[in-house]
Amino acid sequence: MDSGKASAHSTSALTRLFKGITLLARNPRGLFWLFVGVNMVPSACLVFTEPLSAIGRVILLSAPLGAYLLLFSLSRRTGVTQLWLIPLLVFHAFQLVLFYLYGESVIAADMFLNLPTTNATEAGELLDSLWPAIILVCVLYIPTIFMAAWSVKLKTAMPRGFRRRMIVSGVAVCALTGGLATVETTRNKDYSVRDDLYPANIFYNLWYAVHKWQRSEAYPETSRDFTFHARRDTSPGGREIYVLVIGEASRAENWELFGYERPTNPLLREMGNLIPFQDAITQSNTTHKSVPLILSAANASHYERLYTHKSVITAFKEVGFKTVFLSNQVPNRSFTDYFAAEADVLVNVRTPLEGGLLTVNNYDEAMLPLMRRCIDSLQGNLFIVMHTYGSHFNYKERYPEGFGRFKPDNAMEIELKNKAELINAYDNSVLYTDRFLHSTMRILEETGSDAVLFYTPDHGEDLLDDRRKKFLHASPNPTYYQLHIPMLVWFSENFKTARPECYRAAQKNCHAPVATNIVFHTLLDLAQIQTPYLDPTSSVVNPQFTARPRMYLNDHDQPVNYYRAGLKQEDRDMIDKRGMDHSE
Numbered sequence: 001m002d003s004g005k006a007s008a009h010s011t012s013a014l015t016r017l018f019k020g021i022t023l024l025a026r027n028p029r030g031l032f033w034l035f036v037g038v039n040m041v042p043s044a045c046l047v048f049t050e051p052l053s054a055i056g057r058v059i060l061l062s063a064p065l066g067a068y069l070l071l072f073s074l075s076r077r078t079g080v081t082q083l084w085l086i087p088l089l090v091f092h093a094f095q096l097v098l099f100y101l102y103g104e105s106v107i108a109a110d111m112f113l114n115l116p117t118t119n120a121t122e123a124g125e126l127l128d129s130l131w132p133a134i135i136l137v138c139v140l141y142i143p144t145i146f147m148a149a150w151s152v153k154l155k156t157a158m159p160r161g162f163r164r165r166m167i168v169s170g171v172a173v174c175a176l177t178g179g180l181a182t183v184e185t186t187r188n189k190d191y192s193v194r195d196d197l198y199p200a201n202i203f204y205n206l207w208y209a210v211h212k213w214q215r216s217e218a219y220p221e222t223s224r225d226f227t228f229h230a231r232r233d234t235s236p237g238g239r240e241i242y243v244l245v246i247g248e249a250s251r252a253e254n255w256e257l258f259g260y261e262r263p264t265n266p267l268l269r270e271m272g273n274l275i276p277f278q279d280a281i282t283q284s285n286t287t288h289k290s291v292p293l294i295l296s297a298a299n300a301s302h303y304e305r306l307y308t309h310k311s312v313i314t315a316f317k318e319v320g321f322k323t324v325f326l327s328n329q330v331p332n333r334s335f336t337d338y339f340a341a342e343a344d345v346l347v348n349v350r351t352p353l354e355g356g357l358l359t360v361n362n363y364d365e366a367m368l369p370l371m372r373r374c375i376d377s378l379q380g381n382l383f384i385v386m387h388t389y390g391s392h393f394n395y396k397e398r399y400p401e402g403f404g405r406f407k408p409d410n411a412m413e414i415e416l417k418n419k420a421e422l423i424n425a426y427d428n429s430v431l432y433t434d435r436f437l438h439s440t441m442r443i444l445e446e447t448g449s450d451a452v453l454f455y456t457p458d459h460g461e462d463l464l465d466d467r468r469k470k471f472l473h474a475s476p477n478p479t480y481y482q483l484h485i486p487m488l489v490w491f492s493e494n495f496k497t498a499r500p501e502c503y504r505a506a507q508k509n510c511h512a513p514v515a516t517n518i519v520f521h522t523l524l525d526l527a528q529i530q531t532p533y534l535d536p537t538s539s540v541v542n543p544q545f546t547a548r549p550r551m552y553l554n555d556h557d558q559p560v561n562y563y564r565a566g567l568k569q570e571d572r573d574m575i576d577k578r579g580m581d582h583s584e
Helices: 003-025 028-049 054-071 078-084 086-102 109-114 120-127 131-153 160-187 200-217 287-295 300-307 312-318 335-340 364-377 416-446 493-498 500-508 518-526 569-577
Strands: 240-247 274-277 322-327 345-348 382-387 450-457 487-491 551-553 559-561
Touching (some): 003 131, 028 078, 028 131, 054 160, 078 131, 109 287, 274 500, 287 300, 300 551, 300 559, 312 382, 312 518, 322 335, 335 382, 345 364, 364 416, 493 500
Parallel strands (some): 240 450, 322 345
Antiparallel strands (some): 274 487, 450 487
16 A cells, blocks of 8 residues: 555544544433443442452442432533543542552552652652553543543533433432442441442542641641650660661562572571561551551551651650661651651752652662761761662662672563563562671671661562462552561670670560561660650560560551451461461
């Protein structure tokens, strides 16, 4: 076909498409059912993913169907109604992307909060891997908006009789739904319209997220007068340095120290005075909640403390420690930023590029010279927090080229065909974390001080591990891989000599079931800081340590036993395989 014929053929195809769109835009009944159908797509998907009874699934379809029948009957021009409902289409699009990413559940409150607490660089790395879902929602909803606008221009209106029938049908469906909802809430105490009916649940979650954000914005005022009333009755005598390293998206399943078959921890494996805690979990799979829970006396069972308490940094300051917060994460307007600001020295190595949206991709070891400088320049005892970027996706960007031990590792897209490469890149990021932690310990040992390093990540990560094909973290329901984290404590030789009882207690408790709520209490106990907020039974370096059922903070900030936090059989099988405790 020559260029002239090709051009004529293309023009002819476009003409036919335009005529088809115009015919549909002039068809009020066709438009009505098109708009109803497009808006029903997320509800139809949820029928197959949500753990609801047969009645609950019927309600999931009948409630929005009745509502849309009524909504699109309010005006004779359905196109006008659909244009007013463009914000709802945005939520639908968000929901479908969520399905692509996690395969279940509705937009959680934590996901709404992830939007303002995620920097542009992180978002860009993730969006590069979500293009199939983004194309889908564009194909589904952009033509819908165009069709609505075109029908308004053509002044397409519903016949009075059809409109009347749809109103009657909508009322009937809504009445049926009301009866079914009454039956379901009576027979099933776990069912509620607020939590289980789309899109009502996402509007509630949005309200909840906004309310939480407003409360966190008020934190400087609500915590202004807080004090730990901290004191030290005794101290070892030599210089003390305590370092808390907070990891990112690191799961125990890929750490050699926790049973992984690959050599991802060659340096730590040979490190003396190192105690890994084999059965440790996170209290939340979202960074904006899990890190503040690590840094404060708040925990899954007492989350409200977060709005009035200061962090462990202030407790150390109250007894005379110089405090340092080094970060390789972008400030995200969460409690982590408030807590970091409590430190005497605050340095962020992930600086913004020109324009302020994107950031420099520094490796975690960029913090080590700063730590050395603080140790050399600040006199007296030190408490240092290092917030790393760890194993955050895109994994390939988390380590220098020389750490690409497991090859190939160049996969940049989240696809099942790339699973082996993604795991290789993730394992390389763990290998780099191994070097980072080892280097930090060597620096501390060289100071000759009484030093301790406590490492815990904020949460784990999914890596397309089973038939569910889950990836990343922060899913509405956690998985075993997001929960089980590599937690460890290292003691310098001088500290071990000065406080042998702490080392022995940690050894004794290394297989005990623990969660990130122990970090606050263990750090205070290590430094012999007394405060009414210290619970010795939650310190793994204390002989009084007591194992308890471990709680997980759900999307609405309610504590639930981690084993009941929406885990599937695949997760429970892994928990049993790893011999993890799930007492209730």
